[in-house]
Amino acid sequence: MDHFLYRDGALFAEDIPVADIAAAVGTPFYVYSTATLLRHFRLFDEALEGLDHLVCYAMKASSNQAILKTLAQAGAGMDVVSGGEYRRARAAGVPGEKIVFSGVGKTAAEVQLALEGGIRQFNVESEPEMQVINDTALAMGVVAPITIRVNPDVDAKTHAKIATGKSENKFGIPISRARDVYALAATLPGLEVIGIDVHIGSQLTELEPFEAAYVKVAELTEQLRADGHSIRRLDLGGGLGIPYARDNQAPPLPMDYGAMIKRTLGHLGCEIEIEPGRLIAGNAGLMVSEVIYVKSGEDRDFLIIDGAMNDLIRPAMYEAYHDIVPVIEPAPGVEPATYDIVGPVCETGDTFARQRQMPPVAAGDLVAFRSAGAYGAVMSSEYNSRPLIPEVLVNEDQFAVIRRRPTFDEMINRDSLPSWL
Structure with missing residues (x-):
C-alpha cells in the first residue's frame, strides 16, 4: 500500500x-510520502513484536537526510555500507549504537571512523577484513563488536545482479568454513564476537529461500555455542520484495516474514536484526x-x-x-x-x-x-x-x-x- x-x-x-x-x-x-515510509517501517517493527529486535533501515535504498531522519525518529537503526553512508546516518542524528556497518570492502579509514563515532557492530565479510578491524581497534585501544557474515549457498530466486547468498557470490564466508573463521576471530584481542550475519539477496518474492538460510543459521548458532562462542545477536539482512507490477502476485507480507523468523530462530533467545530497505522506501x-x-x-x-x-x-x-x-x-x-x-x-x-x-x-x-x-x-x-x-x-x-x-x-x-x- x-x-x-x-x-x-x-x-x-x-x-x-x-x-x-x-x-x-x-x-x-x-x-516521497512520509506516511508510506513510516507505515512500512512499522510493519516490520510490529512483525518482530515479542522478540528482542532492531529494524535497521538499509540506507543504500534511499539515503536523503530527510528520509533518514524521518525513520530515525520512528526508532529505526541504520545499515550502512560505506564511510559516506556512516557519515550520513550520524548527520541525521542516528546514534552509533544503532548503526550496523556492512559491505565487502571496508577500509581501515572507514573502520577507524566508525570506531571513533560509535558502532553497533561490523558485519565482517572475510578474514583479511577481520584482521584490519582487529589491528585498527588495537591501535585505538578499543574492542570492535563484530558478527561474521556467512554465505549459506542458498538460491534467492531473484535477479542474478542482486543475489548475494550463493557460493559464487562475493559476499560472506562459506558457511562450511564458519567454525574455523569464528575460532580465528576468538584469538584476536581487538574483536568481540557477538553474533552471526546472513543476507541472501534483494527483491525476494518467496519466503522459502529465507527459511532455508535461517535454518542453516540456527544450526550454526548451536554449533558455535557448543564451541564456546557467545552468539547473542542474529543479523538476518533484508531482501523482502515489493510488487512493482500491480497485476503481479504480491510478495509475502512483513507479518508472514516475522512469523517465519520466530518459527525458525525464536527458540535461540538471540536479539534479531533485520535490514529492510526496498520494502520501506x-x-x-x-x-x-x-x-x-x-x-x-x-x-x-x-x-x-x-x-x-x-x-x-x-x-x-x-x-x-x-x-x-x-x-x-x-x-x-x-x-x-x-x-x-x-x-x-x-x-x-x-x-x-x-x-x-x-x-x-x-x-x-x-x-x-x-x-x-x-x-x-x-x-x-x-x-x-x-x-x-x-x-x-x-x-x-x-x-x-x-x-x-x-x-x-x-x-x-x-x-x-x-x-x-
Whole structure:
C-alpha cells in the first residue's frame, strides 16, 4: 500500500496534487510520502513484536537526510555500507549504537571512523577484513563488536545482479568454513564476537529461500555455542520484495516474514536484526516526468519523456519493471495505447519499457513511475551533463524540496582546469 492515489481525476501524493509539485519544482523529480515510509517501517517493527529486535533501515535504498531522519525518529537503526553512508546516518542524528556497518570492502579509514563515532557492530565479510578491524581497534585501544557474515549457498530466486547468498557470490564466508573463521576471530584481542550475519539477496518474492538460510543459521548458532562462542545477536539482512507490477502476485507480507523468523530462530533467545530497505522506501516514492514528444516509428510509437536512465537506471541495469501511469486519470473505458517509453539520453539502453500498454498521453502531459523510492535517486548520475533531479518529501498537505536541482554553472564549476590550459 502507498499514499499515491487518484482523487477527482488527479494523482495525489498524500494530500497534495502531484501536478502542483511539478509546477513548483519542474520535471523530472522524485517525490516521497512520509506516511508510506513510516507505515512500512512499522510493519516490520510490529512483525518482530515479542522478540528482542532492531529494524535497521538499509540506507543504500534511499539515503536523503530527510528520509533518514524521518525513520530515525520512528526508532529505526541504520545499515550502512560505506564511510559516506556512516557519515550520513550520524548527520541525521542516528546514534552509533544503532548503526550496523556492512559491505565487502571496508577500509581501515572507514573502520577507524566508525570506531571513533560509535558502532553497533561490523558485519565482517572475510578474514583479511577481520584482521584490519582487529589491528585498527588495537591501535585505538578499543574492542570492535563484530558478527561474521556467512554465505549459506542458498538460491534467492531473484535477479542474478542482486543475489548475494550463493557460493559464487562475493559476499560472506562459506558457511562450511564458519567454525574455523569464528575460532580465528576468538584469538584476536581487538574483536568481540557477538553474533552471526546472513543476507541472501534483494527483491525476494518467496519466503522459502529465507527459511532455508535461517535454518542453516540456527544450526550454526548451536554449533558455535557448543564451541564456546557467545552468539547473542542474529543479523538476518533484508531482501523482502515489493510488487512493482500491480497485476503481479504480491510478495509475502512483513507479518508472514516475522512469523517465519520466530518459527525458525525464536527458540535461540538471540536479539534479531533485520535490514529492510526496498520494502520501506520502494513504494514510498514516485519519479514524475513530462512527455516531450510522441514519435511515430515504422512499427511502434515512442513516448519520449524528460526523465532518463541517469535519473532512474534500474530498467537499463536490471531490466526492472516500473508501473508508469498518467498524472491525470484517464476517462473510464478509454482505449489504451502502446508505446516504447524512452528518455533523451544518447543510449539505446535509455529505455524504460517496450511495447507498454497504458492510457494515451500527449506532449506536455505528466507521467509517474510508481515504486521508484528505492534505488532511484541514490543511483542517479549526471550522464550527458544532465543535472541530478530534485527530491521532494510530502507530509500530509505539506511538501518540501529535500534535494534541489543543481544549476548548470554549479555542475560545470566543479571541474578544475590544469595550469597548462
